Structure formats: C-alpha cells, structure tokens
Amino acid sequence: MDLIAPVVLTRPAGRNAPLAAALRAAGLAVVEAPALKIERLAVAPPVLQVGDLCVFVSRQAVDACFDGRCAATPWPDGVRAAAVGAATAQALRLHVPADAILAPAEGAPPDSESLLAVIEAVGLVPGRAHIMRAQQGRDWLARQLQARGWSVYCHALYRRSPAIWDRDTCAILAGPGRCTLLLTSLEAVDAVADSLRRQAMDWPATLKLVTLHERIARRLQCIYADRPADALTVRLSAPDEAALFQAILASARSA
Known part of the structure; x- marks a missing residue:
C-alpha cells in the first residue's frame, strides 16, 4: 500500500x-x-423581499453574505434560500430556517443542475433570483432561471484568485x-x-x-x-x- x-x-x-x-x-x-485565495469584497448583500429566491453557490458565499448582514437581522419571511450542495446548505442552516432552504438531496451531485431540478420540483413562481457568488464563476444557473422567467441578479461578494x-x-x-x-x-x-x-x-x-x-x-x-x-x-x-x-x-x- x-x-x-x-x-x-x-x-x-x-x-x-x-x-x-x-x-x-x-x-x-x-x-x-x-x-485559491479568497478575498471578501466590500459590498453589501441585497435587500430581500417576499417572493425572492436567494441562491448561494458556495460556503464562501454564505460567509460573505452573512458577515455583511447585521447578526440580529432575522431571515425575512417569504424568501427562499437555495444551496448548490450539502456543505453550503449546512452553512446556511446557521442563518436561515431549515424549512426555507432548498438544496439537492444527500448524494446528489453538488452542482447547479441538481439545484435547478429541486427549484423546478418545488414549483416556485418566478420572481427575483439573487445569486450570491464570486466575481467570476459559472453562469449556467443564471441563464436557466432567466429562461424560466426569473429576473436574475448576480452579486459578487468575494474574489477568487490563484494561490501561487x-x-x-x-x-x-x-x-x-x-x-x-x-x-x-x-x-x-x-x-x-x-x-x-x-x-x-x-x-x-x-x-x-x-x-x-x-x-x-x-x-x-x-x-x-x-x-x-x-x-x-x-x-x-x-x-x-x-x-x-x-x-x-x-x-x-x-x-
């Protein structure tokens, strides 16, 4: 061995x-x-309203978003949070009620395709979708949500750069x-x-x-x-x- x-x-x-x-x-x-090196960007997370969908693409997105929110501010009613994978969903549960979180099932690939299937299965009415992400990343989910009638806003909360x-x-x-x-x-x-x-x-x-x-x-x-x-x-x-x-x-x- x-x-x-x-x-x-x-x-x-x-x-x-x-x-x-x-x-x-x-x-x-x-x-x-x-x-990779992760650098938080000095930006405020979006103001959410009833009917919004807030998508987190990574644990870094969760950390950056909630570091920018007042710790005493509760997660707003009527807003769904979505996690691309199980690790991101676990991080979200520290800040968002479990019944407000959408995430792929245990064992499903941690990717946008799996999350989109969950969003479609729930049957959410298209509204505003906020994608919490790095400055650069895969745009596939944003395009898919737009094609389904969502107004999509991408929020760059952190920067990834190579660690040499x-x-x-x-x-x-x-x-x-x-x-x-x-x-x-x-x-x-x-x-x-x-x-x-x-x-x-x-x-x-x-x-x-x-x-x-x-x-x-x-x-x-x-x-x-x-x-x-x-x-x-x-x-x-x-x-x-x-x-x-x-x-x-x-x-x-x-x-």
Whole structure:
C-alpha cells in the first residue's frame, strides 16, 4: 500500500484544518496547500423581499453574505434560500430556517443542475433570483432561471484568485509514491496547473485524485489522456467532511 505518499488538501485557507487533523490521526501525511485565495469584497448583500429566491453557490458565499448582514437581522419571511450542495446548505442552516432552504438531496451531485431540478420540483413562481457568488464563476444557473422567467441578479461578494505555489510545494506532487490530491473546483485545477507552469514542472507521472464532481474528474482525465491508463485514479466523494475523510483515506491506502 502507498502509505508514504502525502495527501494534499487544496481547499481555501480555513477549510482544511479539521479534515487534515482527522487524516493525520489516521496515520496519513497531510499537506495543506490552498489552491485559491479568497478575498471578501466590500459590498453589501441585497435587500430581500417576499417572493425572492436567494441562491448561494458556495460556503464562501454564505460567509460573505452573512458577515455583511447585521447578526440580529432575522431571515425575512417569504424568501427562499437555495444551496448548490450539502456543505453550503449546512452553512446556511446557521442563518436561515431549515424549512426555507432548498438544496439537492444527500448524494446528489453538488452542482447547479441538481439545484435547478429541486427549484423546478418545488414549483416556485418566478420572481427575483439573487445569486450570491464570486466575481467570476459559472453562469449556467443564471441563464436557466432567466429562461424560466426569473429576473436574475448576480452579486459578487468575494474574489477568487490563484494561490501561487512555490517550487517545494509543487514538488510534493511528484514526490515518492503516488500523491493523493483533493481538488474541489475547476478553478483549483487551473490554479495548480498555473503554479506548475510557473515552476516549469508538469503534472506528476502518477496521481490519485479525490474530487466532488465528474466535471473536475474529466478535466484531469484530459490532462492525463496521453499517459498510461493507470497514471490517474479518480475517486468521487460527497462534499461533507465525513465522506471526504473516507474517500481520501481509501484513496491514500489503495495500491
């Protein structure tokens, strides 16, 4: 079993510590190397009114929105909140009544397609939809809601930018054994690729990938398309911490 190769966690700063501690307690070597930097923008969240739908695309969007709201301000009646995935929904429950939250079911892919299916199943009357997001991101859900009669407003609450890895961090991927790499967004894939290019390095000869979505897996599979079939192994996980722990543990301990 490939136990000497490290696990590299690339989620933004502040998101990796509990998972890293659990993995270390299980005997794994863990490197915390955020691929993206998150910067809050000095903007106020929108004023919501009855009939609005407020969509949160990430936990960062939840944190940025509610840091900008008065802590004593209750969630307004008649406003539905929507979360793209289970982790985002969990963060929302700290601020929004559970019966006001729409989110994909446990085990569903944490993406806009899954959330749109939930919104359509509930049968909401189209009104104003506020999408809480980063400065840049996927516009698919906004276009789909507009096509269904919603007036869509996108609110950039934070900025994501690549966290440039130094040469030593990049070299961890190509160290002894087959590294297990956690990547949770396409932007993180691009950021790691950019760091490797800056150091005139390539993706490692072999890699174990743990990720949340098939889109991310497909991006890595394209990168490894001209390599031996076993150069890249992929393990999909649900986004909650317990599922990620099990997926990474299984990946790291596999041959």
